[in-house]
Amino acid sequence: MAVSISFVMVFSVLVFAPVCFCHYLYPQFYEYTCPQAQEIVQSVVAKAVAREARMAASLLRLHFHDCFVKGCDGSILLDSSGTIISEKGALPNKNSARGFEVIDEIKSELEKACPQTISCADILALAARDSTVLAGGPSWEVPLGRRDSTGASLSGSNNNIPAPNNTLPTIITKFKLKGLDLVDLVALSGSHTIGLARCTVFRQRLYNQSGNGQPDPTLDQSYAAQLRSGCPRSGGDNNLFPLDFITPTKFDNYYFKNIIESKGLLSSDQILFTKSEETMKLVKQYAENNDLFIEQFAKSMVKMGNISPLTGPRGEIRKNCRRINGY
Structure with missing residues (x-):
């Protein structure tokens, strides 16, 4: 009953106050625009972890390394292009961050089901949760509604992510x-x-x-x-x-x-x-x-997943997680 009431409340807010509510993250964000989103993410992650158990940790780490640089905005997924210098070359990520192909696969499946609806930043958050569950860890409701950055920060990756040798x-x-x-x-x-x-x-x-x-x-x-x-x-x-x-x-x-x-x-x-x-x-x-x-x-x-997310009109919903729209 409580769940049903929460869905009604979310729907009411979306209808009558979209401008106010769009600045918050909440688990039912895609309930009406892409109800199968979480199931799709979970399915692809499960296949990836079944192929390689290590992938659970890799996907969890991607979300962490994304959020500590400019907030949880999918910036870690961007390849170098145009004016963008990828965070993938930063010391904490080079020859270390992995799982990008799994994120690509998730995005591809979501684009087929719900074109340009699910952000890459939200994919990272969901994949981190699903990876944890598959490894025998806890589940949690993932607040959703993040949008994707249109830039990356190599210096942010080098300076903001906790390092193994930090005091x-x-x-x-x-x-x-x-x-x-x-x-x-x-x-x-x-x-x-x-x-x-x-x-x-x-x-x-x-x-x-x-x-x-x-x-x-x-x-x-x-x-x-x-x-x-x-x-x-x-x-x-x-x-x-x-x-x-x-x-x-x-x-x-x-x-x-x-x-x-x-x-x-x-x-x-x-x-x-x-x-x-x-x-x-x-x-x-x-x-x-x-x-x-x-x-x-x-x-x-x-x-952690609530660190400085882009919401409302900020950012974009990337069609391809590796590059900003238009490239």
């Missing part, structure tokens, strides 16, 4: 600038319960911490020895390692349990436990209570 104060600041607090930071870091990382992003923890040639003392040394076998002092930059070596394809709280045992793969993972009593407390809570982590992750994903 905790730097990471906290980057989250705070996006309206996200410590709870969001720790919960969203939990997305590292799935996915892989390249040798090059954590090598300094194995060989040259603080420039003294010694391994990071906050890294369990038996775990470090295992990592060194596949991540040599030089070469093998793109060799891949699971962010959570216990359950690398399952969305659960082992990421936090690993950190407590000094087995966080990235420096940005481990410092959540070693550099702040507040973040340490949250790590312990999520390690002890998977349900608490799952619940907070969903809340923080909705919050």
